[in-house]
Amino acid sequence: MKVARLHTHLDRLEAESIRIMRETVAECRKPVLLYSIGKDSSVLLHLLLKAFYPAKPPLPMLHVNTTWKFREMIEFRDRIAREKNVDLIEHINQEGLRQGTDPVNDAARHTYVMKTVALRQALAEHGFDAAIGGARRDEDPARAKERVFSLRGAGQRWEPRKQRPEPWGLYNTRLAPDETLRVFPLSDWTELDVWLYIRREGIEVVPLYFAKERPTFVRNNALLVRDDDRVPLEPGEKLVPKTVRFRTLGCWPLTAAVESDAADLDGIIAEMLDTRQSERAGRIIDLDPSDSMERKKREGYF
Amino acid sequence: MAVANDITALADRLAALQSRDTLRFAMCGSVDDGKSTLLGRLLAEAGMVPEDRLAQMVRDSKTHGTQGGKPDYSLLLDGLEAEREQGITIDVAWRYFGTDKRAFIVADCPGHAQYTRNMASGASSAELGIVLVDARAGVLTQTRRHTAILAMFGVQHVLFAVNKLDLIDYSPARYHAIEQECVKLAHDLGIEHADAIPVSAINADNLVVHSPNTPWYTGKPLLQYLETIKIARAVDAAFAMPVQWVNRPDHTFRGYAGVVAGGRVAPGNEVVVLPSGRLSRVVRVVGGDTDLKNAEAGQAVTLTLTDQIDVARGDVIADPALPPEVASQFACHLLWLDDTALLPGRRYQMKLATCTAGAQVTEIKHRIDPDTQAHLAATRLVANEIAYCNLSLDTDIAYRPYREDRRLGGFILVDRETNATVGCGTLDFGLRRDSNVRWQQLDVDRVARSRIKGQTPRCLWFTGLSGAGKSTIANLVERRLLADGFHTILLDGDNVRHGLNRDLGFTDVDRVENIRRVAEVAKLMMDAGLIVLVSFISPFRAERQLARDLIGEGGFMEVFVDAPLAVCEERDVKGLYAKARAGEIANFTGIGSPYEAPERPEIHLHSDRQSAADAAALVVKLLTE
Numbered sequence: 001m002k003v004a005r006l007h008t009h010l011d012r013l014e015a016e017s018i019r020i021m022r023e024t025v026a027e028c029r030k031p032v033l034l035y036s037i038g039k040d041s042s043v044l045l046h047l048l049l050k051a052f053y054p055a056k057p058p059l060p061m062l063h064v065n066t067t068w069k070f071r072e073m074i075e076f077r078d079r080i081a082r083e084k085n086v087d088l089i090e091h092i093n094q095e096g097l098r099q100g101t102d103p104v105n106d107a108a109r110h111t112y113v114m115k116t117v118a119l120r121q122a123l124a125e126h127g128f129d130a131a132i133g134g135a136r137r138d139e140d141p142a143r144a145k146e147r148v149f150s151l152r153g154a155g156q157r158w159e160p161r162k163q164r165p166e167p168w169g170l171y172n173t174r175l176a177p178d179e180t181l182r183v184f185p186l187s188d189w190t191e192l193d194v195w196l197y198i199r200r201e202g203i204e205v206v207p208l209y210f211a212k213e214r215p216t217f218v219r220n221n222a223l224l225v226r227d228d229d230r231v232p233l234e235p236g237e238k239l240v241p242k243t244v245r246f247r248t249l250g251c252w253p254l255t256a257a258v259e260s261d262a263a264d265l266d267g268i269i270a271e272m273l274d275t276r277q278s279e280r281a282g283r284i285i286d287l288d289p290s291d292s293m294e295r296k297k298r299e300g301y302f
Numbered sequence: 303m304a305v306a307n308d309i310t311a312l313a314d315r316l317a318a319l320q321s322r323d324t325l326r327f328a329m330c331g332s333v334d335d336g337k338s339t340l341l342g343r344l345l346a347e348a349g350m351v352p353e354d355r356l357a358q359m360v361r362d363s364k365t366h367g368t369q370g371g372k373p374d375y376s377l378l379l380d381g382l383e384a385e386r387e388q389g390i391t392i393d394v395a396w397r398y399f400g401t402d403k404r405a406f407i408v409a410d411c412p413g414h415a416q417y418t419r420n421m422a423s424g425a426s427s428a429e430l431g432i433v434l435v436d437a438r439a440g441v442l443t444q445t446r447r448h449t450a451i452l453a454m455f456g457v458q459h460v461l462f463a464v465n466k467l468d469l470i471d472y473s474p475a476r477y478h479a480i481e482q483e484c485v486k487l488a489h490d491l492g493i494e495h496a497d498a499i500p501v502s503a504i505n506a507d508n509l510v511v512h513s514p515n516t517p518w519y520t521g522k523p524l525l526q527y528l529e530t531i532k533i534a535r536a537v538d539a540a541f542a543m544p545v546q547w548v549n550r551p552d553h554t555f556r557g558y559a560g561v562v563a564g565g566r567v568a569p570g571n572e573v574v575v576l577p578s579g580r581l582s583r584v585v586r587v588v589g590g591d592t593d594l595k596n597a598e599a600g601q602a603v604t605l606t607l608t609d610q611i612d613v614a615r616g617d618v619i620a621d622p623a624l625p626p627e628v629a630s631q632f633a634c635h636l637l638w639l640d641d642t643a644l645l646p647g648r649r650y651q652m653k654l655a656t657c658t659a660g661a662q663v664t665e666i667k668h669r670i671d672p673d674t675q676a677h678l679a680a681t682r683l684v685a686n687e688i689a690y691c692n693l694s695l696d697t698d699i700a701y702r703p704y705r706e707d708r709r710l711g712g713f714i715l716v717d718r719e720t721n722a723t724v725g726c727g728t729l730d731f732g733l734r735r736d737s738n739v740r741w742q743q744l745d746v747d748r749v750a751r752s753r754i755k756g757q758t759p760r761c762l763w764f765t766g767l768s769g770a771g772k773s774t775i776a777n778l779v780e781r782r783l784l785a786d787g788f789h790t791i792l793l794d795g796d797n798v799r800h801g802l803n804r805d806l807g808f809t810d811v812d813r814v815e816n817i818r819r820v821a822e823v824a825k826l827m828m829d830a831g832l833i834v835l836v837s838f839i840s841p842f843r844a845e846r847q848l849a850r851d852l853i854g855e856g857g858f859m860e861v862f863v864d865a866p867l868a869v870c871e872e873r874d875v876k877g878l879y880a881k882a883r884a885g886e887i888a889n890f891t892g893i894g895s896p897y898e899a900p901e902r903p904e905i906h907l908h909s910d911r912q913s914a915a916d917a918a919a920l921v922v923k924l925l926t927e
Contacts, residue, residue, distance in 0.1 A: 050602075172714065175721065
């Protein structure tokens with residue numbers, strides 16, 4: 001029997017992700033792509049452009065800005081949106097901003113108000129019925145059972161029991177008036193796949209992923225890089241220049257750096273093959289009780 | 303220098319990782335079989351668990367492990383306690399791991415009977431199914447059900463992981479008995495490739511390296527098996543692509559986006575759009591932002607056509623020589639997923655590939671007992687039940703039978719009121735072909751005819767002494783092939799001499815003509831796409847070479863059914879040897895005329911040492927490999 005040419009794992013992942021994005025656009029009334037500026041978002045955007053070429057992507061990107069992102073992230077976001085000719089919507093929870101949140105001393109509330117609530121606001125305000133996100137199932141055991149098309153009930157809540165089976169990648173996108181979908185085209189990708197794909201395709205990512213000398217200080221056992229002066233140093237803390245990089249990107253006071261010499265993609269991948277530290281170990285908001293991701297998901301974070 | 307070597311080594315490793323392929327497998331078994339422990343241990347032994355997670359597992363084992371405080375590897379996989387509150391412990395959990403050779407996507411399926419529906423998502427995309435078997439219990443009802451569901455969803459490779467071997471003292475006799483029973487079960491259900499492996503998840507036996515506890519096991523350890531198993535994907539099918547989305551940025555471009563379901567497509571190819579039946583030609587094959595020379599099954603592309611014809615989402619663009627069929631009524635298998643029962647006559651929405659149609663089940667032919675395969679009467683269908691049904695759509699759709707193409711033959715049913723996905727099924731065949739759809743007549747050749755049969759034409763030439771068992775074995779081979787869905791014909795020497803060749807005798811000239819005619823007929827039948835079994839004594843090498851030359855190398859497989867003359871003479875089923883010895887038959891092969899044994903037959907059978915069934919199984923295995 002003749003066998004069709006074997007596609008590589010990356011080829012298959014790419015084709016499936018493109019298929020998922022096209023399904024979303026074909027079946028949903030008003031979809032949006034959640035853009036978080038991180039490496040997964042860079043891959044999502046790259047796939048989005050491929051999926052609809054030569055047309056301009058028929059949906060905008062939405063960035064929920066907590067106002068505590070690294071400056072380099074925002075610069076990168078604006079330049080990429082311009083260069084790729086994609087419509088970018090920025091949403092900031094103005095009410096939350098007025099009331100004020102403190103990512104340093106109350107990380108949980110900050111994340112809830114500026115990220116979770118903010119995302120719900122944005123989706124409701126624009127009337128988006130489907131939000132494409134870059135979450136992967138391998139990121140956290142809580143995601144192992146997540147669907148590719150995840151149904152959210154009223155208030156964007158994840159309702160575990162109402163999730164739909166997806167045999168043959170057949171996605172049921174029918175919605176009741178108050179329901180929405182979260183769509184995860186990178187569900188089957190691992191962190192390694194993401195980096196290998198970035199390497200293969202030459203996708204640009206925020207330079208914070210690469211090791212460089214940066215001003216660091218230690219707080220709550222986390223190595224932080226001071227991005228602006230909104231967080232005063234406490235007695236005993238001092239800025240030490242260290243060669244560090246980030247494995248994930250978020251609000252700068254909540255994102256721990258790792259000491260590393262990996263200054264390019266090959267270095268990053270080599271480090272990942274070597275250290276075998278799970279990806280989210282560096283992110284402070286995940287140093288909560290082990291079901292935190294689960295709870296945030298139910299609240300509509302992802 | 304060391305640094306340079308490191309850099310080269312890294313570059314090589316990254317190149318390997320970038321070019322590795324995928325294996326999607328479904329893991330079936332219940333908690334009691336040690337499924338989570340097996341997967342967890344496999345990952346840990348292969349060095350694929352991050353150190354912080356391993357450390358957490360060791361800590362957690364002390365407080366809520368099931369191994370009396372010792373490391374409980376199942377904790378590496380178990381979801382959260384919240385799952386229990388949410389009632390989703392029974393959902394399929396997706397796991398990901400990989401080696402430098404291959405990336406694995408694992409559908410970790412729940413085991414219990416009431417969770418049959420949860421296996422559907424996992425099995426539908428699996429290329430391999432691993433069925434956990436408890437060595438102490440052997441093949442259970444549950445084993446039969448898991449294997450039957452894998453078979454229903456078209457999984458053609460099954461590996462039985464016989465676990466807890468430590469608890470049967472690594473007994474090879476017990477293991478081999480279970481292995482035999484498992485493999486037979488799979489074959490009976492129509493699964494082509496079945497293997498077994500003896501493991502103990504607790505002791506890591508045969509997971510990554512051969513275990514010293516099973517010196518009698520000569521197969522591969524589990525990880526190596528997974529890394530090397532070859533999956534025949536989308537057998538060189540005819541081109542078909544369901545249209546997902548029409549890409550029309552401006553008046554200069556109109557493209558049809560989709561993932562190629564089967565075959566390949568290139569600019570210049572003629573295509574038919576179904577169900578309308580309109581013909582056109584491909585202009586561009588666009589993949590990402592570049593124009594491709596061609597695209598193959600599995601690739602996401604955008605096609606442009608020469609004609610401004612009406613093409614919409616749900617249509618299928620296909621090879622006009624072998625297009626998918628078009629119908630609106632089907633015989634299908636249906637697995638019910640919802641807690642509300644299926645009611646025949648109720649209207650649902652069906653989704654197949656990219657098309658959507660109104661659907662109703664017009665008749666439940668019978669329900670199928672997943673444990674015994676028995677047919678049961680049924681008027682409705684509740685969750686986890688499987689039935690054979692007639693399905694009627696409110697419009698024509700293009701499809702292929704599920705056994706030929708999973709993506710063009712697998713469907714879901716959606717409830718229009720609750721919006722829940724309530725059922726999933728596989729199309730078997732169309733009940734009424736729509737005769738209004740016509741395609742242009744094209745030259746149909748051997749490749750086309752065999753493609754539609756999903757097989758490669760071959761000529762199996764059985765040669766050997768009279769009484770060696772050629773016809774018996776050839777018959778068994780044909781029965782097995784037929785059962786596996788192959789299209790065959792058997793040409794038996796005796797029968798052909800009664801008809802086509804009844805004008806020929808046994809002189810040298812007649813013998814050659816006899817073989818020439820049979821070889822020509824075999825060739826014609828191969829052109830029709832068939833697998834041809836020829837059972838002829840054909841004693842002379844030169845004759846068989848003639849047949850081989852006529853039919854062509856590659857298509858010709860010489861099967862030498864070897865048994866000593868004394869054995870054949872003793873069997874003497876037709877009493878011919880006795881007559882020959884008595885001088886009543888001249889030039890009888892083996893007595894008055896020599897038999898020239900093949901020097902390099904493709905298959906050499908020893909019918910005095912093998913049973914006919916074993917010999918036939920070997921032939922089928924070599925043929926279908």
